[in-house]
Amino acid sequence: MSKTFHITTFGCQMNEHDSEIMAGMLTEKGFRQVGERSEADVAIINTCSIRENADKRFFGTLGQLKRRKKDNPEFLVCVCGCMMQQQHVIDTIKAKYPWVDVIFGTHNIHQLPELIDNVLAEKKRQIEIWPDGGEIVEGLPSKRLFDCKALVNIMFGCNNFCTYCIVPYTRGRERSRRPEEIVKEVRNLVGDGVKEIMLLGQNVNSYKGDGDTDFADLIYMLNEIDGLERIRFMTSHPKDLSDKLIKAYTECDKLCRNIHLPVQSGSSRILKRMNRKYTKEQYLELIGKLRKAAGDMTISTDIIVGFPGETEEDFEETLDLVRKVRYDSAFTFLYSVRKGTPAEKFTDQIPEEIKHQRFNRLVDLINTISAEKNAEYVGRVEEVLVEGPSKTGSRTFAGRTDGFKLVNFKGSEDMVGQLVKVEITEGKTFSLEGRVIGEAEQR
């Protein structure tokens, strides 16, 4: 009987893709992935450390596994991901959760099969953490979440050191994959039925491939791949978004007219304290250029509320920026102190109550704008890549437009993985409703 495994993933798309790779490696090893952790012989927890509640959820999950491990010592618990790159987390696991079998980090996920073999052979805990990323390991298998779309790493790590952020410490310095490796991977994915790729990196705009290949060059190269329909990327840092990339939106037909461009704050004073290296005015200028190049482009962002020292005036600047940009959607976060980051030392932390109150005001504004923008879609025909059954009900399917809007519509199983034309009938705050028109376009 083959062993079964289950992966719990916290955090961003980078982690999600790491989990796909781990699933790929274990499947190649003859293990079988199951949907419920309670049915698995091996449980893997891929952690995130971006905010404190991600830490809490991880320790909560470990707490749940304790009893299972006690009842069945053969059950293996493996933990990995960003939290494992922090010494204080390793110390806590060793002290309070000594029954965890395998601990590894973000730089050596390729070692998972070997670490599992070792723990089975030696019957003792395996801890293998690399302080920084070595050579990029190419050619790892991946078990995708969707057949029609794929996540593709183009670079790892971050050199920006925004003062609130833990990522430069958990994911190490920037390293880019060679463009020919990326093109090869995407060609293989297309051969396997993939229509849409999401290029991943903490800061894709500072991609530096072989020689002088930059991120825009890479987009042009990928745009040439026959059979590929859509190219997306995340995340871009506003300070590095080049005119060359903006031009690519007008010249590369596969590049989706959508961008996630985290602003973090609308106050230039706070942006400086965050070490973001742009002002409110520069960010707005960038948005102007993007809209000029592609007027129908959808734009989303990340905003942190309650960064140390944020005054009511600073917060008003954020509201003003949101009104000016009119984002299609935005992820909003309460500032969370991260151990080891420069902002941990800032003494002017904002009281929780004020943070929450500002957060609610911001979310109200964002939701109002999202609903208004989505209402503008009613009557339009959008091309939707169908992902699968929708969460909302029977015979309802869901997919994404070129601009990354989620659309729900009545459909059939044969549409999954296809691009279909959908007329939008209703715009809600977080999604659109629509009706398929004509035959599913088989491309």
Ligand code: 5AD
């Ligand atoms: N507190 C709150 N939000 C944070 N982010 C990153 N670090 C923190 C923090 N310490 C947010 C940023 C980033 C997103 C992925 O998470 O907005 O863009």
Ligand code: SF4
């Ligand atoms: Fe964190 Fe800033 Fe790097 Fe993004 S750019 S991962 S927010 S340090």
